[in-house]
Amino acid sequence: MTTIHIAKTSRWFGNVVAVNDISMDISPGITGLLGPNGAGKSTLIHMMSGFLAPSAGAVTLDDQPIWRNPEAYRRIGLVPEREGMYDYLTGGEFVLANAELHGLPDPGAAAHAALETVEMTAAADRRVSTYSKGMRQRVKMASALVHQPSVLLLDEPFNGMDPRQRMHLMELLRTMGEEGRTVLFSSHILEEVEQLAAHIEVVVAGRHAASGDFRRIRRLMTDRPLRYLIRSSDDRALAAALIADPSTSGIEFDTAENALRVQAVDFLRFTTRLPLLAREQGVRLFTVSPSDESLESVFSYLVSA
């Protein structure tokens, strides 16, 4: 059983604090590391894979420090976000080079097995420059798996993949999770994480915002008060009906937009009640748009929760 333990860890670059006093454990199975762009996900993953030293705190693998520890590197595979591949090599040569760097006893056999796992054997003799984004991703995956690590860390692995490639990678990660490996992948897309990881860790602006069961955190996200911009055939009548209803906690008339700005108590209640109330009043709804639906606002709600 392999566990990564992150204890009161920070990392700064000059005066930018990328990771701010984060503590979390990454256990066997699949964990989703979720957060908006710039939240510090890559920095965390780089510290977990031994590419970056923490500025403060400690990142350990089964109680051994990861930074500058070749023993730990042997047990970790990293699929980085950026390409970092040599276009003039074939996919097979790229994976073989990694097998040799790890000093494996039979690098050729290890490279072959890793390419087989990601279903890239047929294209192994083609140059990386001729590969699609998804194929590149799979070859990166093969080189991360070539030494059969017990920990696999993937930074935004689904970026740029088409739905079929995405499903294929999800299957592969599920298998690895079921085999008892410790698999962590980062994403800024909620639905991606939902499909794959029961357990998630959320980071926002360098801080640890939430941890645990995806469904519980998802509920926290959808239960928060929401703001909507609404235009209708009779804003005045609709406003009167809404303010008398417990699904709504505030209403303003926005003269510049010529619309209502409504604060709802929670998503489900409001979206059920609004059409019913409008029908009762004989009001037609023209526009109902959430005005703070961005992922940033969902995350900042979680941080302040």
Ligand SMILES: Nc1ncnc2c1ncn2[C@@H]1O[C@H](COP(=O)(O)OP(=O)(O)OP(=O)(O)O)[C@@H](O)[C@H]1O
């Ligand atoms: N080498 C660096 N030098 C200076 N600042 C950095 C460096 N690496 C990261 N940062 C800063 O640290 C913060 C966190 O970046 P990080 O790449 O870890 O976030 P992220 O969650 O992975 O975001 P993204 O999904 O956009 O890659 C950002 O403000 C970023 O600009």
